[in-house]
Amino acid sequence: MAKMDASPDAGKVRDNDRFLVQPHSVAIEQVLALLHSSRQGLSESQASERLALYGPNQLPSGKPPSMLVIFLRQFKSPLIYILLAAALLSAVTTAWSDAAFITAILILNAIIGSVQEYSAQRATEALQKIVTARTRVLRDGELYDKDASVLVPGDVVALESGDRVPADLRLFSAHDTVIDESLLTGESLAVSKKPDLVLDPLTPPGDRCNMAFAGTMVERGRALGVVVNTALATEIGRIATHVLLRPVTKSPLLLRMERFTRRVALFVGVAAMVVASISFARGTELAEIFFLAVALAVSAIPEGLPVALTVALAIGLRRMADRNVIVRRLISVEALGSCTCIATDKTGTLTVNRITVKRVELADGSQLEVAGEGIIPSGKITMDGGDPDEAQRSPLNRLARAAVLSNEAHLVVREGRWTAQGDAVDVALLVMARKVGLVKEKLVSDCPELETIPFESERMFSASVNRVDGTTLLSVKGAPEKILSMCSSMAVGDEDLAIESVSIQRRAEALAAQGYRMLAVAEGEIEMAPETVISERQLSGLTFLGLLGMVDPLRPESAQAVASCQEAGIRVVMVTGDHPITALAVAKQLRLADDERAIVTGADLKLADSDHGLDRLTDSARVYARAEPVQKLEIVKSLQRHGHFVAVSGDGANDAPALKAAQVGVAMGATGTEVAMETADLIITDDNFSSILAGVEEGRVAYSNVRKVIFLLISTGAAELVLFTLALITGTPLPLVAVQLLWLNLVTNGIQDIALAFEPAEGDELSRPPRPPNEAIFNRVMIERVLVSALTIGCIAFALFQWLLMQGYSIEEARNGTLLLMVLFENVQVFNSRSETLSVFRHNPVRNPLLLFGTLAAQLIHIGSMYTPGLSAVLQVQPVSFQHWLQLLLLALLLLVVMEIHKAFWGRR
Incomplete structure (x- = not known):
């Protein structure tokens, strides 16, 4: 709790000031003196001076980022930095097509990520209703309706049922005031306020019954209080301060991706230095060394990963939204x-955050269960799973009637929805009575009210006098110990027998030990002269009807x-x-x-x-x-x-x-x-x-799809590295040039990896444990699969390139055949990527039709590039015969055989 001082700047929060007190620990007159205020409030001039000193009574709210900020934020990633460096290197070496490819893909990734994140932000804003809070404040002794933001320490505020407390108040007047403080304390039961008490300074906020805290809701009653703290100095403000000052915790995927990209960057840097050193030692020209470095970077860096990752997360975002989970940030x-x-x-x-009667224990010890939760009166009252016996019906009906007659709440249907007003306990009793078949409006009409004793926390009960069938009936409900002291008999079947108070008290204590909040109900006929006021002295000789056990039930x-x-x-x-x-x-x-x-x-x-x-x-x-x-x-x-x-x-x-x-x-x-x-x-x-739980499942599906996409891109990229390395070791010309590598990574593979991001759940997401927090994206199984597939693809592709050269094909023709084989390898590898453990043949291909169409589209786009003037020249490709294409397809299918063998071996292990 923020504190006050006795200086002219009364109410100002100064943690190191020696003149500090806790407002709940001193009498109200001292609080008013410390604040230089009175029960009549401040003058307008005083309020204006203090407003200038303390500022408005508002919590700071972060302005949502603009679309431009969201767009620029998409470039904050180590992987993006590597790609920017590759684009810059391509431009320096005048490899303009390479630079253009990388730049285009970075912009595309940023656009996709921005649209998805902005959409999620708008969905979040739609959930938050922006309401201007108003409050009633005494200024110069007159009550004014003002914006809550102008409140200052020393203002006197009036509260009534339905109000949201606008600031932290030290109460000095309260009439039957009950405030819901679950927002601050987590307690579902509202708190009765007692302004005259002076509490220990160390009393926790949830037990400060002489205070009202900003943001809490008045359930019933009226009160007056003096503002002791506003804005960040309030209890809710202290919580906001903890939030504002604490750094943002990075998401698990972001941590894993940062580790992954650091390793990729380190690998690319070391490999580039090694290649540069070897080439320089061989006397290679500097321009050629730069060209080799670009080719190496292009083959090692998964250029399509940012877009594929963004798409995979965007799909997860949409799927989670369909299951009632709004994601505020894509990552x-x-x-x-x-x-x-x-x-x-x-x-x-x-x-459900709604007090509900779940147990009825009649005077004879019969225990009845009440089904249903909250304010919707659905569910039955049962005994041992069936309807109550005839012996229980009479006392049950009497108990429900007394609970309704001594009730100040209302439960009605408005526009097809159940709505309730009044104390949470009274509402719970009306819901229970509806399940018995009693409706308050009809019952009160049939049994007109003559007099009431409203509930006060000091009394611990409430009572009502009604005319029932020509008699004057007193109905009472309250704390068991209080009600038992008023009773001399108890209802057993159709009779009233001598009460067994000790036994009933034990049962009440046993129910309380089970977590129930207990309430007792009684009734009795009384003699009452017209126009007389009922007093507590008349509450004796009543008949005990039963105990009600209430809880905030589980959803x-x-x-x-x-x-x-x-x-x-x-x-x-x-x-x-x-x-x-x-x-x-x-x-x-x-x-x-x-x-x-x-x-x-x-x-x-x-x-x-x-x-x-x-x-x-x-x-x-x-x-x-x-x-x-x-x-x-x-x-x-x-x-x-x-x-x-x-x-x-x-x-x-x-x-x-x-x-x-x-x-x-x-x-x-x-x-x-x-x-x-x-x-x-x-x-x-x-x-x-x-x-x-649905979010857990979709999150695991999203992460699994991210791993599938990463495996596809890294395994094919690693295969290019194997191909590149074999050529470098043997002194063979590069089997693929940089623009062809970019075509593989960004276009043909780029179509497939996006389609792979749409993979549905495999079905066992919730039957396996979460991955260890310190496990990297590249765990043992992925490393093995990448090595096996990369060596298979790289070695077969290099062997083909060498064979074509030995057969007398030109280097351009050999590269053309090698590039087509690599595209076919990618077409096969995308199906290998659908599961880390399940065979390709155990996956229904039509469960992800986009993958089928994407694979076909990737192949057709590449074949189309062979016939497209300009593009074929840039890619250095040319048409091939169907027989040649079929032979290359058979070579590519060797990868499927190898990976199926590895999955079978891994499964047995």
Whole structure:
């Protein structure tokens, strides 16, 4: 919490100032004195001076990048730097066609990447509703409606039901005020405010019941409070500061690609130096050495990779969008697929963030289950899987009636959708009553209300007096211990028997230990004279009807989604600000934890005196309860020290620091805050945890396709290097010139690698563990496959080139035949690239029709170039007979045989 001082600049945040206090730890009069304010608020002149001093009450928001910035950002890649160097080298050696080819491909890549990223950015902006916040503020003793951005420390603000709190307030007046603070604390149950209390300075934000925090929502009641902090000095501002100051964590693919391109750059540089040294020692002219270096660079660098990579990620982006996952930056497409640990928020992510009655325990001990979640009154009330017995129907109906009559909420259908107003607990009771068959509007019409006692946190109950069938009926609900003290009997079947308070209290405690929030319900007939006011003294001799167990229930798909993540080798941990008992109850349903040994609390984290101590806690913990926002950040950092690629999901502002620190941040789009969505890499539009699982699958498919494209390009590029090296060693003229190498890499292969990026899932993505975080793109299987295929292609192509020369063909004709063979090799290799382990013959060719058409198009384009004037001259190609083409095709099919043998050998190993 930011602090205040007693100087004329009251309210100014100065961390090193010695005159600082915590506003929740002092009486309201002292707070007003420190702020040089009063219960009548500031004058307009005072407010203007302070506004100039502190600035507007707004959190800084990043301006979305322009299309030009996004375009230029596409060139920030080591691989792009290598290609730019190759283009420059080509221009220096006047190889203008080579330079033009490389430059064109770089511009094409930047255009594709920019369009996709800009599209994703627009989709994100569409999720965020920009609303100008208004508030009611006292100025010179008069209440004005003003923009919340003009608030300053010392202003007095009026709150009422439905308002969003505009700044951090120290409350000094509150009438039945309940505020939903789940945005900050993760607690799904709203907090009752008690302005007269003075709290310990170390009280955590979630327990500061005399404060109202910026961004939280008033569920009911009215209150007055003085502004103590605005903008970045608020609690939500502190979270924003953590987000703004923390560097962006690089995505897994970006880290792997950077390692890959560094190795390519190192290899090209060393190889160029070796070739240059050998050539210079042989007395080769400098111009010829430059020519050799360009040819080497062109053959070694996968020029088509930037475009193919961008296309593969763009396809993944579209597929993820179809499964309710919006990707904010293209490079983050595969991030979920690479994660080894998901740290998920509980409230609103795993749960529906709506209090729901799930258990009814009648006075006789009968336990009834309530199906359904949230405010939609679908689902039945059952006992042992069937309908309640006749003995339970009467007390159940009485309980539901009392819960409705003593209720201040409303549940209605508007425009085909269920909407609710009022306290979350009251709404939950109305939903439960609907499942019994009682509708509040009809019941209140049949049983007119005579008097009420509204709920106050000090009372711990609410009551209503209604005329029911000619009698005066009192209905009461509240804390079990409070209600039991009012009762002398209990409803058992159709009778009222002497109450067994001790037994009922034990049952209530047992339900609370299971994570339920408990409520008791009672009723009784009373005598009440007309126009008299009911008092608490009359609440005695009532009949106890039963207990209601309420929870913020799991989303229906959460348990299966978590189980599927674990089957996919992903560790799932839950981080929540909720009570340990509640957290454990949810964790047991998710099968994340069996007992409290798997739970670490925020207090435990504070006791960890070092990173090593914290790491010991996070090594085995599966649930973190009462965790503060900064602690969520520390948990993520600790998991990363354990070697995990961490994904964090959440919806509140309290999740933002952790969302940014993780390798991939996942925000909830439907109920998530703007702070969370701005910070995250991915946004789940339906707030469904199973969509995270879908994102994992699509991320793995995207990464698998990236590897397939890289294998295709690197293996064919390596084959060109083998061909180049054999010619250099034997002193043979280069089998292919630089422009022919570019034609292979960018045009014929470029069509196929883009088609390969459209490969569908192989089907086992979620049955295999994630790749180790430190594993490079080039792991053992890819290295073997590249070496085998490169040596096969390079040696066969070189042998053909030598044979053609020995048969008396000119060097141009020999190059023409060799180039055609290389194109055919590429046509075969693209089908070898469809899977690292599965045989070509186990893949249905029509599952990716683009690959068939792309391969055919690549071959036809090359044949067409032989007949195209100008292009054939630049490429130095000429037509060949069908018989010659068929012979070369048979040679190329040898590659298919070799790679099938390698896959079979690898599979057995």
